[in-house]
Amino acid sequence: MSQSFPRYFNENTSKLKIINKDKSVFMKIIAGLLWLTKKMRFHTIDDFMTRYVTTIGCRIYGPTERGSWNMDMEPTSTLYHEMGHVLESKLEPVLYELKYLLSKKWRARYESICVQVEMAMFKERRTIKYADQRAPHFVPYGIPLETMRKELHDRVNELKAGNPHAATTMIVQSEGAWRAQLVQDRRRSE
Numbered sequence: 001m002s003q004s005f006p007r008y009f010n011e012n013t014s015k016l017k018i019i020n021k022d023k024s025v026f027m028k029i030i031a032g033l034l035w036l037t038k039k040m041r042f043h044t045i046d047d048f049m050t051r052y053v054t055t056i057g058c059r060i061y062g063p064t065e066r067g068s069w070n071m072d073m074e075p076t077s078t079l080y081h082e083m084g085h086v087l088e089s090k091l092e093p094v095l096y097e098l099k100y101l102l103s104k105k106w107r108a109r110y111e112s113i114c115v116q117v118e119m120a121m122f123k124e125r126r127t128i129k130y131a132d133q134r135a136p137h138f139v140p141y142g143i144p145l146e147t148m149r150k151e152l153h154d155r156v157n158e159l160k161a162g163n164p165h166a167a168t169t170m171i172v173q174s175e176g177a178w179r180a181q182l183v184q185d186r187r188r189s190e
């Protein structure tokens with residue numbers, strides 16, 4: 001059997017673990033903290049355990065309600081997006097996490113880069129119209145709508161100009177190499 005993309009990525013691009021959120025005690029603790037900080041009006045995130053995929057370092061925690069999350073899963077736009085966060089954390093150790101948590105501007109930047117990854121993988125998303133549709137989804141993260149729109153517009157334009165961010169390039173290259181290997185494996189088994 002051919003290797004899944006998550007396994008290929010883990011071996012050739014960057015360390016990666018995909019975990020079901022329900023099975024993680026750590027995620028349950030975070031859910032408690034989020035409940036508290038929501039009361040303190042730091043954000044408006046609801047249903048952390050069921051709606052959100054959460055990535056910390058090289059670990060992606062996915063909710064059962066949104067498919068099955070494991071190292072043999074097929075790549076989806078959400079998985080590509082989260083792989084973007086894995087790479088952001090790898091490219092800027094510690095700083096990424098701090099900037100993401102403490103600055104709305106940086107949070108918008110990092111999230112928009114992960115949307116750029118999706119845009120690179122799915123050409124139909126590479127438009128200003130899509131960027132505008134997507135921007136409101138990040139408002140619950142405490143990012144002002146206009147900030148997010150502007151960031152997403154920049155990401156679309158960078159991609160169109162052939163000048164994407166490092167995380168985007170790394171995922172596109174990794175996925176391309178993985179597909180090439182799949183073709184090779186198929187030829188070998190024929």
Ligand SMILES: [Zn+2]
Pocket residue numbers: 081085111114
């Ligand atoms: Zn994200």
